[in-house]
Amino acid sequence: MVLxxxxxxxxxxxxxxxxxxxxxxxxxxIYGFVGENGSGKTTIIRLITGLISATEGTFSLFGxxxxxxxxxxxxxxxxxxxxxPSIYLNMTAVDNLKxxxxxxxxxxxxxxxxxxxxxxxxxxxxxxxxxxxxNFSLGMRQRLGIAMALLSEPEFIILDEPMNGLDPAGIVEIxxxxxxxxxxxxxxxxxxxxxxxxxxxxxxxxGIISKGKIVREITAKELExxxxxxxxxxxxxxxxxxxxxxxxxxxxxxxxxxGVKITGETQLNELFANLSSAGFIIKKVNTYVSTIEDFYLSxxxxxxxx
Amino acid sequence: xxxxxxxxLKRVCKDTxxxxxLILAGVFAFVGPxxxxxxxxxxxxxxxxxxxxFAKSMFFDSFSVSSNMGIITPILLTVVICKDVxxxxxxxxxxxxxxRTSIYLSRFITLCVYMVGIMLVHALxxxxxxxxxxxxxxxxxxxxxxxxILVSVGFNVLVYVLVSALLAFLTVSMKTAGLSIVLYISALxxxxxxxxxxxxxxxxxxxxxxxxxxxLDNANAFxxxxxxxxxxxxxxxxxxxxxxxxxLSGAFFSLGLLIFNKRDLK
Numbered sequence: 001m002v003l004x005x006x007x008x009x010x011x012x013x014x015x016x017x018x019x020x021x022x023x024x025x026x027x028x029x030i031y032g033f034v035g036e037n038g039s040g041k042t043t044i045i046r047l048i049t050g051l052i053s054a055t056e057g058t059f060s061l062f063g064x065x066x067x068x069x070x071x072x073x074x075x076x077x078x079x080x081x082x083x084x085p086s087i088y089l090n091m092t093a094v095d096n097l098k099x100x101x102x103x104x105x106x107x108x109x110x111x112x113x114x115x116x117x118x119x120x121x122x123x124x125x126x127x128x129x130x131x132x133x134x135n136f137s138l139g140m141r142q143r144l145g146i147a148m149a150l151l152s153e154p155e156f157i158i159l160d161e162p163m164n165g166l167d168p169a170g171i172v173e174i175x176x177x178x179x180x181x182x183x184x185x186x187x188x189x190x191x192x193x194x195x196x197x198x199x200x201x202x203x204x205x206x207g208i209i210s211k212g213k214i215v216r217e218i219t220a221k222e223l224e225x226x227x228x229x230x231x232x233x234x235x236x237x238x239x240x241x242x243x244x245x246x247x248x249x250x251x252x253x254x255x256x257x258x259g260v261k262i263t264g265e266t267q268l269n270e271l272f273a274n275l276s277s278a279g280f281i282i283k284k285v286n287t288y289v290s291t292i293e294d295f296y297l298s299x300x301x302x303x304x305x306x
Numbered sequence: 307x308x309x310x311x312x313x314x315l316k317r318v319c320k321d322t323x324x325x326x327x328l329i330l331a332g333v334f335a336f337v338g339p340x341x342x343x344x345x346x347x348x349x350x351x352x353x354x355x356x357x358x359x360f361a362k363s364m365f366f367d368s369f370s371v372s373s374n375m376g377i378i379t380p381i382l383l384t385v386v387i388c389k390d391v392x393x394x395x396x397x398x399x400x401x402x403x404x405x406r407t408s409i410y411l412s413r414f415i416t417l418c419v420y421m422v423g424i425m426l427v428h429a430l431x432x433x434x435x436x437x438x439x440x441x442x443x444x445x446x447x448x449x450x451x452x453x454x455i456l457v458s459v460g461f462n463v464l465v466y467v468l469v470s471a472l473l474a475f476l477t478v479s480m481k482t483a484g485l486s487i488v489l490y491i492s493a494l495x496x497x498x499x500x501x502x503x504x505x506x507x508x509x510x511x512x513x514x515x516x517x518x519x520x521x522l523d524n525a526n527a528f529x530x531x532x533x534x535x536x537x538x539x540x541x542x543x544x545x546x547x548x549x550x551x552x553x554l555s556g557a558f559f560s561l562g563l564l565i566f567n568k569r570d571l572k
Contacts, residue, residue: 049401052570075403082401083572086394091320099395102313103402152402 002027002156002188003048007057010043010212017043018212020057025156025190025205030182032203033192034296040212041192042083045160048190049080062155076104079154081162085145089134093118093126093144096133100148117147122173138165146177156188157181163195171198178202196293208299215299227295231266234259234284235275245278259284310404310412314390318420321389323382327424334374335431339364343439361436362443366534368425368432369462371469371527372498375428381487383420384473387413388483396571410474410566414559417470422463429459451537458534464551465527471555475562478569494528501529517542525550 003025010018018040025031035041046052048059050071059066064074087096097114106113118124121143133141142162149157159178163171179202181187193199199206206223208215218226235242243260247253252263262271268287275282318324339361346355370376390396390413399409443451472493476486504523508515515523524532524546532543539547 046570046572049397051397051400051572053568072403072405075401078401080397080401082394082397084394086397088317088389088393088395090322090389095320099313099317100398102309102316103398103404105309148398 001025001060001063002029003059003061003190005044005048005057005059008044008047008054008059009056010040010047010052011055016212018047021209021212021214023207023214023217025188027155027188028182028186029205030178030189030191030203032199032206033190033209034196034199034206035192035209036300037194039209041209042160043212044209045080045082045158045190045192049078049082049158050075051082076152077154078156078158079149079152080158080160081142081145081149082158082160085141085148087133087141087144087148090132092130092132093123093136093147094129096144097148097151100151104152106151113151117150120150121147121177123147139167139170142166142170142174146174150181154187156190159189159191161193162191163193163198171195175202196296197291200291208296210300223295227289227291228263229265229287229289230261230263231268231271232256232259232261232284232286232288233271233275233282236281236283242275242280245274245280249274258286307404307408307412310399310408311415314412314416315419317390318383318386318416321386323386324420327379327382328427330378331375331424331428332431335368335428336435338368338432339436339439356441357444359440360443361433361440362534364436364440365429365433366458366462368429369459369465369533371465371494372529375425377491377494379421379424379428380469380473380490383417383424384477384487384490385483387417387473388477388486391477391571392483400571406567407563410478410563413477414470414474414562417474418467421466421470425462425466426459429462454537454539455534457539461533461547461551464548464555468527468551468555468558471558471562475558475565478562478566497526497528501526501531505529505531521546527551527554 001024003023005021005023008018008021009016021040021044023031023044033041033044043052047054048061048066054066061071061074062077064070088099091099094114097117098110101107101110101113115124115127118127123140123143126140126144133144136144142165146159146162162174162178166174175198178189178191182189182202189202191199191203200220200223204220205217206220207217233242233246240255243253243255246260246262250262250264250266254261254263268285272282342355342359343352346352346359367373368375371380396409400406473486473490476489477483480486480489501523504519504526507519508523511519520542524543527550532539533547
C-alpha cells in the first residue's frame with residue numbers, strides 16, 4: 001500500500017475542510033480524485049505532502065506513519081505538483097532543474113538526468129534556451145513541473161489538476177506521459193481533476209469527494225458496471241401502451257418526457273422484434289451510455305435525463 | 307541542510323536584486339565621500355575639515371542600520387527571500403523531505419551571509435573611497451587600531467545577525483513580504499527614536515549617567531553610538547554590545563522557528 005488515510009480531518013477555524021477521510025492507494029494505481037471546487041482535494045494533497053498538518057486522524061505513506069519523523073524519508077520517494085508548478089520564474093528550465101537537483105541532494109550525472117526528464121516531457125528544446133520560466137506558456141510550466149517531479153525518480157507522483165489550462169494537444173501529452181510512467185516505470189499516481197472525462201481515460205480507481213468527505217471509492221471496473229447503458233423508444237400513437245408492454249418484458253423501465261426508457265443491457269434486434277410483433281411503429285430510438293459525469297452527478301444529488 | 311543552504315545561497319546570487327544591491331553598495335560608497343569633499347571645497351573649509359572629518363567614522367557610519375544601505379539591504383533581501391514563498395518553491399523543499407527546521411535555518415543563514423557580506427563590501431568600499439580624500443584618523447595608525455577595527459566590525463556583524471533573525475521571524479509570521487518590511491521599518495524607527503532619547507540623556511546629563519541608561523544606550527543595536535567611536539572598549543561596553551544582541555537574535559530565531567513549524571503553507 002502506497003498511501004492510506006485514517007479518518008483524516010482538517011479544520012480551519014470552525015469550518016471542516018476535510019472530515020474523516022479514509023482512502024487507499026495501492027502500488028501501481030492511477031488514483032483519480034474527483035470533486036467539485038472546494039471539496040477538499042487539494043487539502044488532502046497538502047496534508048500528504050506535509051504542507052499543512054491534520055487536525056485529526058493520520059495517514060501512512062509507504063507504511064510510514066505521517067506523524068513520525070521517518071515521514072521525511074518516505075517523502076523523498078514522492079514527487080508532486082500542488083495547485084501550480086513550483087518553479088523559479090526568473091530562471092531558465094535547466095536552472096530550475098539544477099536547483100531541484102540541489103534540493104534533492106543529487107550531485108551525480110546531473111546533466112544526463114536533466115536531458116532525460118526534458119526529453120520525457122517534450123521540452124528538450126529548452127536544454128540550451130535562455131528563456132526564463134516567466135515567459136513560458138502554462139502548458140510548458142506544467143511540463144517543467146512534471147520534469148522537476150521526475151528528477152528524484154519517485155515511486156509515487158501526486159498531480160493536482162495537471163490538465164488545467166492545457167490545450168487539447170497538451171492534455172493528450174500529459175495523459176500519455178502518465179500512462180507511460182505507470183506502465184513502464186510502475187509509478188503510482190494520485191491525480192485530482194475536474195476534467196472527469198480525461199480522468200476516466202487514465203484512472204483505474206476513483207475517490208469521489210464532496211464537502212470534505214469521501215462519498216465513494218470505486219474501481220474503474222465497478223464504475224463500468226455502475227454506468228449502465230439505456231435505450232429510449234418513442235412510438236407512433238403511444239397512449240401509455242408502450243410502457244405497459246415493455247414493463248412486462250424488461251425489468252428497469254420508466255416513462256420519460258422523451259419516451260420509454262429501458263435501463264440495462266438491451267439487445268436491440270430483440271427489442272425491435274418484440275415491438276414489431278406487438279404492432280408498435282417505432283418513431284425514434286436513442287441509446288445512451290452513462291458516463292462518469294452522470295455517475296458523479298448522481299452521487300452529488302444531481303442527475304442527467306437521457 | 308547543506309544542500310538547502312547551497313541552493314538558497316545560489317538562488318539569491320542569481321537574483322537581479324542582488325546585482326542591484328552590489329551596484330548600490332558601490333554607488334553609495336563613492337557618492338558619500340566625494341559629495342563631502344566637494345561640499346568642503348565649495349565652501350572653502352577643506353583645511354578645517356581635515357581636522358574633524360576622518361575615513362574611520364565614515365567607515366563605521368556606513369555599517370549603520372539607518373544608513374542608505376543599512377535600510378535598503380534588509381528590504382531587498384527580504385523581497386528575494388520571500389520569492390521562495392511567492393513562487394511556491396518552498397513547497398519543493400518540504401515535499402522533497404526537508405524538515406521545517408532545516409528550511410528555516412537555511413533561510414536565516416542565507417540572510418545573515420548576504421546581509422553581512424553586502425554591508426562589509428559597502429563599508430570597505432566606503433573606507434577605500436574616503437581614504438582617497440581624508441585621513442583615516444587624527445593619530446597615526448597602530449596595530450592595536452587594527453584589533454579595534456576587527457572587534458568593532460564584529461559588533462556590526464552581530465547587529466546584522468539580529469536584523470536577519472528579526473526578518474526571518476517576520477517573514478514566517480506575516481503573510482506577505484510587504485507586511486514584513488513595513489513592520490521591520492517600523493521597529494527600526496522605534497528603536498532609532500529610543501536610541502536618540504537615550505543617547506541625548508547620556509550626552510547631556512550633568513551627572514554621571516546611570517549604568518542602566520548606559521547599558522540601554524549601548525545595547526540598542528539600531529542606534530548604538532559607541533561602535534567605532536573610540537579606540538578601545540571597556541568590559542561593560544563589550545558585554546552590553548554583545549549579550550543583548552545575542553539574546554534577542556536567539557529569541558527571534560526561536561520564535562520564528564516555532565511559528566514556521568506550526569504554520570500551514572499554501
